[in-house]
Amino acid sequence: MIRNEQYHQFLRQCGLKVTSTRLLVLDVLMSSSTALSHGDILGKTRGSRLDKVTLYRTLDTFIRHGIVHKVASEDRNWLYALHPIDRNNSVVRGDHAHFICDHCERIYCLPLQTRNSMPAPESEEGFIVRAHEFRLHGICPQCH
Amino acid sequence: MIRNEQYHQFLRQCGLKVTSTRLLVLDVLMSSSTALSHGDILGKTRGSRLDKVTLYRTLDTFIRHGIVHKVASEDRNWLYALHPIDRNNSVVRGDHAHFICDHCERIYCLPLQTRNSMPAPESEEGFIVRAHEFRLHGICPQCH
DNA sequence: ACCAAAATTGCAACAAAGTTGCAATAAATG
DNA sequence: CATTTATTGCAACTTTGTTGCAATTTTGGT
Numbered sequence: 001m002i003r004n005e006q007y008h009q010f011l012r013q014c015g016l017k018v019t020s021t022r023l024l025v026l027d028v029l030m031s032s033s034t035a036l037s038h039g040d041i042l043g044k045t046r047g048s049r050l051d052k053v054t055l056y057r058t059l060d061t062f063i064r065h066g067i068v069h070k071v072a073s074e075d076r077n078w079l080y081a082l083h084p085i086d087r088n089n090s091v092v093r094g095d096h097a098h099f100i101c102d103h104c105e106r107i108y109c110l111p112l113q114t115r116n117s118m119p120a121p122e123s124e125e126g127f128i129v130r131a132h133e134f135r136l137h138g139i140c141p142q143c144h
Numbered sequence: 145m146i147r148n149e150q151y152h153q154f155l156r157q158c159g160l161k162v163t164s165t166r167l168l169v170l171d172v173l174m175s176s177s178t179a180l181s182h183g184d185i186l187g188k189t190r191g192s193r194l195d196k197v198t199l200y201r202t203l204d205t206f207i208r209h210g211i212v213h214k215v216a217s218e219d220r221n222w223l224y225a226l227h228p229i230d231r232n233n234s235v236v237r238g239d240h241a242h243f244i245c246d247h248c249e250r251i252y253c254l255p256l257q258t259r260n261s262m263p264a265p266e267s268e269e270g271f272i273v274r275a276h277e278f279r280l281h282g283i284c285p286q287c288h
Numbered sequence: 289a290c291c292a293a294a295a296t297t298g299c300a301a302c303a304a305a306g307t308t309g310c311a312a313t314a315a316a317t318g
Numbered sequence: 319c320a321t322t323t324a325t326t327g328c329a330a331c332t333t334t335g336t337t338g339c340a341a342t343t344t345t346g347g348t
Binding site: 072110 | 216217221222243246252254269270271272273274275276277278279280281282283284285288
């Protein structure tokens, strides 16, 4: 796998030890255009005796290091997706929307174009707003 | 409980049979300013031998009839909240935001004021947007 | 290339959340 | 008030996620 060298460098940049589990999970997430569940990832790594607990912990580590974020799916479990990575292997954590296809249930992370970008809503009636998530529902390109 | 007559009428308006379980769950949801989990509701109804399965099914029925909606909490389970009801006992399903307090973890449904309301983002690159959910993170009035 | 320290992994057992099938019960209609 | 139909409670089960611990792997210094 030629990408391994790149992933290796990326993990070190994030202050993480390089392990085969992490390289594997990183590769699976990189290769998907949609957010994946724990089960999805486990399915895509059959053959490489990756334990479910290890996967939970790996995803958790990635989240704590800001590489991955999780989105709740419509059927009560978590989907995991990478933050976009730019040409310098730096993680870009800018605002983006989660698009949920009401047909295939897949969740895509869509960058918010400037012309679509949402103004952060004002704090109001004692609620102090610090961050926000925008979830879009509809039909994805694959489903029409 | 003086509200029972009102709830009774409301359920019939929704085309539902009136049962003690539904009256009970409706009352619990009405009395809360935040969205409640299945467990929360079960906790608030101790004494009334309400079965967990029945509660799941009741909440599901309410959702199918548009009385209740569910929001994923930050720790992977569903919270349930009523749609606002106006003076004519009609359900108001207008846009609203979900405010998640990062301190107490409670989730509030906040109406979107006109000045805060989000324009529906344009469909783009083959993604057809039909609905959206806005999730706000921050600190709620009780926590500061 | 090897060693020691520290982090990571796999396993087994467990806990929590949610579902299914079915028999018993309760609500609405005439 | 009897019949039909929906709702409820229970037991067993599935799925998802967690904990503790021993074994293994990674890293940095020699």
